[in-house]
Amino acid sequence: MAKTDNIQEPAVDTTEQRIFEAAREVFTQKGMDGAKMQEIADRAGINKALLHYYYRSKEKLYEMVARAIVGKMLPTIRQLLESEQAFEDKIRGFIDFYIDIIGRNPFIPLFVITEINKHPERFFETILPKDLPRPEVFFSQVEAEVAAGRIRPIAPQHLLVNMISMCIFPFV
Incomplete structure (x- = not known):
C-alpha cells in the first residue's frame, strides 16, 4: 500500500x-x-x-x-534533534515542545502506546513516515557532554527515552 x-x-x-x-x-x-x-x-x-x-x-x-496525529509532532522533533544548537537549549526546547503539544493534545500518548501495543506492524509500517527523525546529532552531543564531565554517564538512547517518558507520564 x-x-x-x-x-x-x-x-x-x-x-x-x-x-x-x-x-x-x-x-x-x-x-x-x-x-x-x-x-x-x-x-x-x-x-x-x-x-x-x-x-x-x-x-x-x-x-x-493516525498520520495526522503523529504528524503534529514529528517535524518539530526532527528539527530539534537534528539541530546543532547548544545541548541545554536542545533539551529545554524538546521538553517545552513535547509538554506543550501533549498538553494541547492529551490523547496522543495513550493513542500511540495503545496502537503500538495492539498492532505494532500496522503502526510502524503504515502510520509512521519513512523519514523518522534521526537522533544521531543529539546522541553525539550527549556523548560529548558525558566525556566533558558536564553530565553523568548515560547512554544517549536512555536519555532520550527518559526525556520522552517523563514528558508523557502525566498524560497516560
Whole structure:
C-alpha cells in the first residue's frame, strides 16, 4: 500500500472536517479495533453512506487520522534533534515542545502506546513516515557532554527515552 507522508487535516467547517474530528475522537477513545463507522457517522452528523463516500473504508480513515496525529509532532522533533544548537537549549526546547503539544493534545500518548501495543506492524509500517527523525546529532552531543564531565554517564538512547517518558507520564 502506497503511503503519503504529508497528510493534512481537511479544511475547517466542511463535512470532511466534521468526519475527521469525529473519527479522531472515536479512534483515540476506542482504537482502530473498537471504532465503528456508524459511531463516526453519528458524531459527524451524517449518514453512514456519506461517510463511505468520503472514506471508502475504516482502515483508510484510520490511517489518515493516525498520520495526522503523529504528524503534529514529528517535524518539530526532527528539527530539534537534528539541530546543532547548544545541548541545554536542545533539551529545554524538546521538553517545552513535547509538554506543550501533549498538553494541547492529551490523547496522543495513550493513542500511540495503545496502537503500538495492539498492532505494532500496522503502526510502524503504515502510520509512521519513512523519514523518522534521526537522533544521531543529539546522541553525539550527549556523548560529548558525558566525556566533558558536564553530565553523568548515560547512554544517549536512555536519555532520550527518559526525556520522552517523563514528558508523557502525566498524560497516560
